[in-house]
Amino acid sequence: MEIRNIAIIAHVDHGKTTLTDALMKQNGGLQDEEISMDSNALEKERGITIYSKNTSIIYPSASSGRPVTKINIVDTPGHADFGSEVERVLRAVDSVLLLVDAAEGPMPQTRFVLKKSLELGFKPIVVINKIDKPASDPHRVHEEILELFFELGANEEQANFQTVYAIGREGKAFRKLGDKNENLSPLLDVILENVSPASINENGKMSAQVFNLGYDNFLGRLAVARIYSGKMSSGSQVFIKGEKSIRGGKITKLFSFEGINRKEVSEATSGDIVLLAGIPDIYIGETISEDESVEQLPHIAIDEPTLSLNFLVNDSPFAGREGKFVTSRQIKERLEKELEINVGLKVDFSPPARMIETIRSGGDQGEKLGPSFFKIYGRGELHVAILLENMRREGFEIQVSQPEVIIKPARPGDPGHSGEGKDIEMLEPYEELVIDVPMEFSGTVIEKISRRKGVIKHMTQKQNIARIIFDIPTRGLLGYRGEFIIDTKGEGIMSSRVMGFRKYADGIKKREYGSMVSLVSGKAVAFSLANLQERGIMYIEHGTEVYEGMVIGNVLKGDDMSVNPTKGKQLTNMRASGTDEAIHLNPAFVLNIERGLEVMNSDEYLEITPKSVRIRKKYLTELGRVKAQRDKKRN
Numbered sequence: 001m002e003i004r005n006i007a008i009i010a011h012v013d014h015g016k017t018t019l020t021d022a023l024m025k026q027n028g029g030l031q032d033e034e035i036s037m038d039s040n041a042l043e044k045e046r047g048i049t050i051y052s053k054n055t056s057i058i059y060p061s062a063s064s065g066r067p068v069t070k071i072n073i074v075d076t077p078g079h080a081d082f083g084s085e086v087e088r089v090l091r092a093v094d095s096v097l098l099l100v101d102a103a104e105g106p107m108p109q110t111r112f113v114l115k116k117s118l119e120l121g122f123k124p125i126v127v128i129n130k131i132d133k134p135a136s137d138p139h140r141v142h143e144e145i146l147e148l149f150f151e152l153g154a155n156e157e158q159a160n161f162q163t164v165y166a167i168g169r170e171g172k173a174f175r176k177l178g179d180k181n182e183n184l185s186p187l188l189d190v191i192l193e194n195v196s197p198a199s200i201n202e203n204g205k206m207s208a209q210v211f212n213l214g215y216d217n218f219l220g221r222l223a224v225a226r227i228y229s230g231k232m233s234s235g236s237q238v239f240i241k242g243e244k245s246i247r248g249g250k251i252t253k254l255f256s257f258e259g260i261n262r263k264e265v266s267e268a269t270s271g272d273i274v275l276l277a278g279i280p281d282i283y284i285g286e287t288i289s290e291d292e293s294v295e296q297l298p299h300i301a302i303d304e305p306t307l308s309l310n311f312l313v314n315d316s317p318f319a320g321r322e323g324k325f326v327t328s329r330q331i332k333e334r335l336e337k338e339l340e341i342n343v344g345l346k347v348d349f350s351p352p353a354r355m356i357e358t359i360r361s362g363g364d365q366g367e368k369l370g371p372s373f374f375k376i377y378g379r380g381e382l383h384v385a386i387l388l389e390n391m392r393r394e395g396f397e398i399q400v401s402q403p404e405v406i407i408k409p410a411r412p413g414d415p416g417h418s419g420e421g422k423d424i425e426m427l428e429p430y431e432e433l434v435i436d437v438p439m440e441f442s443g444t445v446i447e448k449i450s451r452r453k454g455v456i457k458h459m460t461q462k463q464n465i466a467r468i469i470f471d472i473p474t475r476g477l478l479g480y481r482g483e484f485i486i487d488t489k490g491e492g493i494m495s496s497r498v499m500g501f502r503k504y505a506d507g508i509k510k511r512e513y514g515s516m517v518s519l520v521s522g523k524a525v526a527f528s529l530a531n532l533q534e535r536g537i538m539y540i541e542h543g544t545e546v547y548e549g550m551v552i553g554n555v556l557k558g559d560d561m562s563v564n565p566t567k568g569k570q571l572t573n574m575r576a577s578g579t580d581e582a583i584h585l586n587p588a589f590v591l592n593i594e595r596g597l598e599v600m601n602s603d604e605y606l607e608i609t610p611k612s613v614r615i616r617k618k619y620l621t622e623l624g625r626v627k628a629q630r631d632k633k634r635n
């Protein structure tokens with residue numbers, strides 16, 4: 001059977017997974033209506049794809065009388081934080097479907113994934129999706145895509161791309177606007193016409209390349225690999241060639257993708273995408289081959305992290321109340337497991353070995369726990385937040401410091417160096433930021449972003465919506481999302497992605513508000529919150545338990561402010577009914593991990609437990625904070 005290998009790529013939310021699900025439903029890959037490619041719990045909850053995943057369909061159906069083909073499809077995540085996944089996936093396929101929302105048009109991630117595809121020499125098939133949207137404008141979007149192809153240096157053949165129109169949610173595709181059709185066959189036919197069959201070099205020596213990793217509790221590390229030649233068989237001895245080592249190994253189990261499921265097979269042939277177990281230290285980009293003489297396939301680059309933060313043992317006064325896993329050793333083991341599959345993540349397990357004594361609730365007291373924090377390097381706030389969210393659901397308690405962007409030196413001639421002068425320059429990550437806002441908000445937004453060192457690259461207007469494209473240091477963008485939502489009354493859309501490291505920008509002004517810190521421990525009461533909400537936005541509600549040093553809200557004007565949120569009204573003997581109802585509390589800005597990472601300050605930790613997310617001062621007492629300030633000034 002012939003095989004075609006494609007990936008579906010697009011900006012976040014342009015409909016990749018919905019289209020993949022529909023392809024599976026119509027072509028026998030999915031019997032159960034409820035099953036989706038977004039199978040992970042967090043993916044379901046958030047409606048975004050976090051991990052790229054493989055599936056396959058058979059088309060046309062055996063009953064059609066036409067020759068059947070297996071189409072391996074990789075559904076990729078659209079969020080920029082997971083962009084490095086896409087880059088790897090592209091190396092294992094022969095073509096891509098570039099989905100573009102018929103109303104939004106090309107967005108930052110569209111540009112990124114298209115650029116990578118063109119560089120690899122692919123001839124993308126463009127799918128203008130969601131043409132059912134009232135605001136859709138497929139003609140305009142087609143023009144914009146064509147412009148983007150040219151701008152990214154597409155050659156003539158690439159720029160002469162095939163376009164298919166689709167309503168992924170209804171499982172319909174059309175070769176031309178205005179066509180009538182009830183299924184996705186036109187898209188599949190275009191794939192068969194345009195994507196060459198995966199090279200069937202069955203008689204050559206086996207060689208395959210790993211482009212994704214997985215983990216199974218019984219089988220250990222798994223590798224997803226594309227076979228380029230020969231046959232791969234279960235139980236066979238193989239050679240592995242990587243950047244650092246050449247070694248032997250044995251494939252203990254082999255699976256091929258059948259729909260969304262993996263099916264154990266004894267053998268797979270050139271052109272197919274397989275999952276294999278048995279090689280515990282296998283890594284992205286490594287070549288698996290029959291014997292040592294087979295040439296190593298070109299290396300696959302992995303994007304560098306852009307920000308870092310520390311993971312610490314939770315030592316807040318409420319530590320150990322909710323979590324099952326709280327020690328440094330447990331956190332370390334969990335991070336080691338994460339590194340098995342989370343390729344964009346790096347962890348430094350050996351920061352200064354400050355020993356701490358932690359008292360575990362009910363556990364052995366004062367156990368030496370080793371280094372008290374680990375330094376985590378990630379691809380963005382969401383990348384880190386997803387890891388933390390998974391950990392808390394598994395029962396971990398943890399504290400983290402404020403994310404900081406990675407700053408690195410560059411010599412003249414190094415990538416990112418401005419070329420001005422001969423000095424070493426410090427570089428920081430920059431992003432391309434695309435903003436769509438109603439015209440009336442554009443002034444405020446431009447002003448705020450300029451203060452954060454964003455520079456306008458391009459500005460257009462359609463109807464009443466301005467689209468503004470900026471270049472901005474990641475550092476300037478950190479913590480801005482929440483403000484943007486408020487400033488645009490929830491009507492703005494912002495989206496960005498890291499473009500690379502460039503010269504460090506001086507003088508970024510961001511934080512204009514302070515923290516409201518509790519002076520006491522106890523239960524917050526409405527009476528006192530009603531007064532405090534005059535000064536800022538509260539993160540807690542009536543009845544929330546607080547501790548000394550916990551941040552319970554922000555202060556819109558000025559510096560930090562210490563307060564007592566537990567102070568009730570003077571009790572009188574007489575119960576004046578009705579008076580309490582007069583207290584009007586604004587809804588609290590309840591923290592979740594992403595919001596917390598965004599609004600926390602550098603002298604604070606975010607405390608994460610299975611049930612709570614709190615911000616706290618590193619130094620819980622006011623005296624401690626004053627001393628720390630003084631020491632800082634002295635040094």
Ligand SMILES: Nc1nc2c(ncn2[C@@H]2O[C@H](COP(=O)(O)OP(=O)(O)OP(=O)(O)O)[C@@H](O)[C@H]2O)c(=O)[nH]1
Pocket residue numbers: 010011012013014015016017018019047048049050076077078079129130131132133166167168169170
């Ligand atoms: N109007 C309309 N909405 C659609 C269509 N296809 C998908 N959607 C909606 O668009 C949203 C995003 O769809 P997904 O399929 O999750 O998008 P995605 O590209 O996989 O998103 P990420 O994986 O997070 O990048 C969902 O709310 C879908 O219901 C369509 O054809 N028309």
Ligand SMILES: [Mg+2]
Pocket residue numbers: 016017018038048049075076077078
């Ligand atoms: Mg998706």
